[in-house]
Amino acid sequence: MPVIKFVTEIGAPVTRCFDLARSIDFHVKTAASTKEEAIAGRTSGLINLNEVVTFRARHFGIRQQLTSKITDYSYPQRFTDEMQKGAFKSLKHIHLFQEKGTLTTMEDIFNYEVPYGIIGYLFDKVVLRNYMHKFLVNRNTLLKEALESEDWKNYLINTV
Numbered sequence: 001m002p003v004i005k006f007v008t009e010i011g012a013p014v015t016r017c018f019d020l021a022r023s024i025d026f027h028v029k030t031a032a033s034t035k036e037e038a039i040a041g042r043t044s045g046l047i048n049l050n051e052v053v054t055f056r057a058r059h060f061g062i063r064q065q066l067t068s069k070i071t072d073y074s075y076p077q078r079f080t081d082e083m084q085k086g087a088f089k090s091l092k093h094i095h096l097f098q099e100k101g102t103l104t105t106m107e108d109i110f111n112y113e114v115p116y117g118i119i120g121y122l123f124d125k126v127v128l129r130n131y132m133h134k135f136l137v138n139r140n141t142l143l144k145e146a147l148e149s150e151d152w153k154n155y156l157i158n159t160v
Helices: 014-021 024-030 117-147
Strands: 003-010 037-041 052-059 062-074 078-085 090-100 103-113
Touching: 003 117, 014 090, 014 103, 014 117, 024 037, 024 052, 024 117, 037 062, 062 090, 103 117
Parallel strands: none
Antiparallel strands: 003 103, 037 052, 052 062, 062 078, 078 090, 090 103
16 A cells, blocks of 8 residues: 655644644635545545545546545644545545644655555555655645734734
8 A cells, every 4th residue: 555654744733733724714825726526425624533525626637526524633733534436446645744843744644555456566566656746745835924914913813
């Protein structure tokens, strides 16, 4: 099972980082390149334990839907979203947060399995792993920028 892991250091309080990371509205903004939109379940605001969201987006020129559920939640240390329905065989994304002085360390652990046997395996090796890593790093870069500026207020004021 492929795993993508990386850490992002953010100059913002852990609670703010945790909340913006689970904002549906912010997620949609960071995935604008794939025309992602929340179409069912929790479609705006902050997603919580046992809530589900379905996103529709275009990846590799193919319109896709992915339904994800928050299966683990401990405020503000961690939350996990797991695919309930979508293009992957399985997908589990763990978000870990730790405050260290004036910084928050956010660790992503992205576990996934691809379908289609050897064809899926080769697609993952050649294309998908790099694509997903760039997608996640880009999201966290935008998250860091918003949290270290005043932009976070556009997503968190009146949502907590």
